[in-house]
Amino acid sequence: MKLRHSAIDILTTADPALKVAKSRELASAWRAGAVEQGFTPAHMPDRPARPERPELCRPGDMPRRKASGSAAKRIALLHALAHIELNAIDLAWDMVARFGSDDSPRGFFDDWVRVGDEEALHFALLSQRLQSLGAAYGDLPAHDGLWSAATETAHDLLARLAIVPLVLEARGLDVTPTMITDLKRFGDSESAAILQRIYDDEIGHVEIGSRWFHAIAEKRNLVPVEAWQELVKRHFRGHLKRPFNTAARDTAHLPADFYEPIAG
Structure with missing residues (x-):
């Protein structure tokens, strides 16, 4: 496994569950020393792949996030946070793939691989919580400005x-x-x-x-x-x-x- 190519593979994975699984697997392999740091040239995507749902809207069209006693309001809050965390997964791996190099210290990759792993965990926890409330990521529109x-x-x-x-x-x-x-x-x-x-x-x-x-x-x-x-x-x-x-x-x-x- 090569770190940059694996990070780009995550960025170009549209399915959120698969993106999470790949993120956690890459982080585990990196910590185990099973991933090469070598940074051969590779094409960087302009933006990460996204699933067909949720519908992506302009920032000004999105309601303000706020928790309330109703299940619908809490689902909307958790859905918005899950969308932020999905973007955060890609931001971490973009940091690794776009700005890493053969001259970068090992600690740079240790830190941002850790961030990618934790953001993936966050999305998974929010996704599971949505499911327990009878909802799923993709059910509601999301912010396209992230x-x-x-x-x-x-x-x-x-x-x-x-x-x-x-x-x-x-x-x-x-x-x-x-x-x-x-x-x-x-x-x-x-x-x-x-x-x-x-x-x-x-x-x-x-x-x-x-x-x-x-x-x-x-x-x-x-x-x-x-x-x-x-x-x-x-x-x-x-x-x-x-x-x-x-x-x-x-x-x-x-x-x-x-x-x-x-x-x-």
Whole structure:
């Protein structure tokens, strides 16, 4: 097995269950030393393969996600989160295949293979929970703007790190605790436990993003905080939303002096 080719194979796999299985198998094989790091040239897809369902809609056409006491509202929330996690699987493997090279340190691949594995687990947990509620991933429309951050930053690893883990995943740290609290309040402890697992793992993902952002910025003789703010202004469509979960962000080594000066 070769890491880049296996990562591209996951990206071009449309079926979500098969994408999850391949992700977890590749991560296990990588940890066991059964995958070659060698990076021969390979064509990178512009966007990952997707199943026929769900229907993909413009971001502005999607309702706001919020937990409530009704099963339908909770299904809608879990479906939206499952779609985010499916995209997150591909973002991790795109990081490996697009930005990895023979010169990349082993630790870079260890980190992003771990992220791909954990995102696959998250999607599987959400998919199983949807099934237990009488639903399935694909039953509802989903947001088609989630890959835009990957397209916008496909040219530069530092930009990708700035936007995906340090803006998008960091935003998840801000909003997930409220979702967990709401689900518990409505008696859905099973869904709350899944979101807690996702939240705990995502702190680690943001920390990985921060660590590699700092390392690469410093290698380029850039001041990390200044470089991050400039890249966010240039490549992030929107503004950083308050309130911030400063405790979780601090744990993930994303301090307030990065995001507070440019927050909306």
